[in-house]
Amino acid sequence: MTTADHTTERWTSAALADLERMAETIGVASRHLEPLRRHTSFGVGGPCPLMLFPERPEQVVDLAQWAGQRALCCRILGGGTNLLVGDAGVAEPVINTTRMTLETRFERDRAVFAAGLPTARALHKTVAAGLDGLVWAAGLPGTLGGAAAGNAGCWGGDMASCTEYLDVVDGRGQLHRVATADLGWEYRSLAMPRSVISPWFVVAVAVRVQEGDPLALRTSYEELQTRKRDKQPVGARNSGCVFRNPEGRAAGAVLDAAGCKGMRVGGAVVSEQHANFIVNDRGATCEDVEGLIDQLVAAARRTEGIDLQPEVRRW
Ligand SMILES: Cc1cc2nc3c(=O)[nH]c(=O)nc-3n(C[C@H](O)[C@H](O)[C@H](O)COP(=O)(O)OP(=O)(O)OC[C@H]3O[C@@H](n4cnc5c(N)ncnc54)[C@H](O)[C@@H]3O)c2cc1C
Structure with a gap:
């Protein structure tokens, strides 16, 4: 969870029931004890006490304001493709953004998307409009x-280099428009300016776009997508690269050299296709995945003298 800047209280069952009632009054659907494994590409993770499904930014403002006034924090979930969730689940309600897909605007040299829109759909929309800006994201789930939120990147591009601004709701329910120059973009991470109180929730993303040749754009993203499918276990249950690339090396090459492909703990196995991917092929638990991660860290340290750092987010 994004750390809160203010003291946080524990969620009680009374507070959860109040939040659920409040969510209903503002038209936000919710589900009790929702297993997070249903919402992560890894297929791993216990329940959250309440999952909320806002459709519009104003609803996120109301939810964050309600929680902030009580010094309580919610978590936020997108496609769940970069997450490893513990078997016991989490104690906080989870705001699921996947129904926040409605708003898309093209304004001269920018495209503005709702935060819950799949990146692949945003890419298709820009290409269909003959606009370049997101082609680097081909194959990004x-x-x-x-x-x-994680400054995702591939094929030489990343969110830092294409974003014009983000609309962000902060932990007090204040909506901010933050220009890219005021954001702390780093390798696979993003920091907000001090005025944005944590936990923060991105509700819209404005991407810089330029006119391009639709056919050439389509050809290049299809080519990148095919290359991704050839290199990574795209159809299998996983959550992308497990480790960040260490200075000057690819984490997958380090693990390959250490003989890690095919290593297994319970239902979790290191992909034969790419050693920086762990695949859940037999009903893995988070404990299995963490056991395997520990073995990979030890193998990289022993054989290559490298301390690998996790890229996947842990809840
Ligand atoms: C097969 C495969 C290939 C992948 N390839 C790449 C790759 O090439 N490059 C790369 O960078 N990543 C890659 N990933 C990882 C992942 O797909 C990306 O990081 C993706 O952008 C995460 O988006 P998400 O919506 O799934 O985030 P989630 O997994 O839902 O969330 C990740 C983190 O972001 C936070 N978060 C989510 N939404 C918001 C929001 N609206 N506001 C604030 N915080 C939020 C969550 O709280 C969590 O901490 C890959 C994953 C898979 C499964």
Whole structure:
């Protein structure tokens, strides 16, 4: 969870019931004890006490304001494609953005998308309009809000280099428009300016776009997508690269050299296709995945003298 800047209280069952009632009054659907494994590409993770499905930014404002006034925090979930959730689940309600897909606007040299829109759909929309700006994201799963929150990147591009601004709701329910120059973009991470109180929720993403040749754009994204499918276990249950690339090396090459492909703990196995991917092929638990991660860290340290750092987010 994004750390809160203010003291946080524990969620009680009374507070959860109040939030559920409040959500109903503002038209936000919710589900009790929702297993997070249903919402993560890894297929791993216990329940959250309440999952909320806002459709519009104003609803996120109301939810964050309600929680902030009580010094309570919610988590936020996009496509769940970069998450490893513990078997016991989480104690906080989870705001699921995947129904926040409605708003898309093209304004001269920018395209503005709702945060829950799958990145692939945003890419298709820009290409269909003959606009370049997101082609680097070919094959990137998850939502655009999740991509921004983790500065996702591939094929030489990343969110830092294509974003013009983000609309962000902060932990007090204040809506901010933050220009890219005021955002702390780093390798696979994003920091907000001090005025945005944590936990923060991206509700819209504005991407810079330029006119391009629709056919050439389509050809290049299809080519990149095919290359991704050839290199990574795209159809299998996984959550992308497990480790960040260490200075000057690819984590997958380090693990390959350490003989890690095919290593297994319970239902979790290192992909034969790409050693930086762990695949859930037999009903893995989070404990299995973490056991395997520990073995990979030890193998990289022993054989290559490298300390690998996780890229996947842990809840
Ligand atoms: C097969 C495969 C290939 C992948 N390839 C790549 C790759 O090439 N490059 C790359 O960078 N990643 C890659 N990933 C990882 C992942 O797809 C991306 O990081 C993706 O952008 C995450 O988006 P999401 O919506 O799934 O985020 P989630 O997994 O839902 O969330 C990830 C984190 O972001 C936070 N978050 C999500 N939405 C918001 C929001 N709206 N506001 C604030 N915080 C939010 C969550 O709280 C969580 O901490 C890959 C994953 C898979 C499964």
